[in-house]
Amino acid sequence: MLKKGSKLKSILTIKCPRCHQGEFLEKGVYDFSAYTSVRKNCPKCELKYRLEPSFYYGSMYVAYALGVAVMIAITLLSYLLLGEFLLITTFTSIIIAVVILAPYLNALSKIIWANFFFHYSSDWEKKKD
Numbered sequence: 329m330l331k332k333g334s335k336l337k338s339i340l341t342i343k344c345p346r347c348h349q350g351e352f353l354e355k356g357v358y359d360f361s362a363y364t365s366v367r368k369n370c371p372k373c374e375l376k377y378r379l380e381p382s383f384y385y386g387s388m389y390v391a392y393a394l395g396v397a398v399m400i401a402i403t404l405l406s407y408l409l410l411g412e413f414l415l416i417t418t419f420t421s422i423i424i425a426v427v428i429l430a431p432y433l434n435a436l437s438k439i440i441w442a443n444f445f446f447h448y449s450s451d452w453e454k455k456k457d
């Protein structure tokens with residue numbers, strides 16, 4: 329399903345954008361001891377994950393878009409399941425989903441942001457930094 333070299337593979341598996349093998353985050357998504365901290369380098373291909381200081385501040389734009397997408401999806405799902413629009417039910421569902429999904433959305437926003445700048449390379453072993 330996920331082709332080798334596709335950005336979707338890197339994003340959904342939260343792996344290095346260049347080699348798709350190395351871990352991108354310091355620890356797991358729901359491990360709060362290192363809340364979605366990005367590693368300095370890829371452990372496999374040694375790609376530097378930060379192009380400049382505060383590189384991942386830009387991922388806030390992606391996180392905002394993901395949050396809005398989740399809210400729209402829950403609103404539509406709520407309407408389809410209930411058959412009518414109930415503001416308090418929809419609002420409560422959105423709050424619960426966003427709180428539960430927050431670490432995952434944060435990690436996704438960072439890996440999506442990284443994939444804007446880094447691209448897959450099948451010969452990454454030759455291009456080690």
Ligand SMILES: [Zn+2]
Pocket residue numbers: 344345346347348349350370371372373374375
């Ligand atoms: Zn890598």
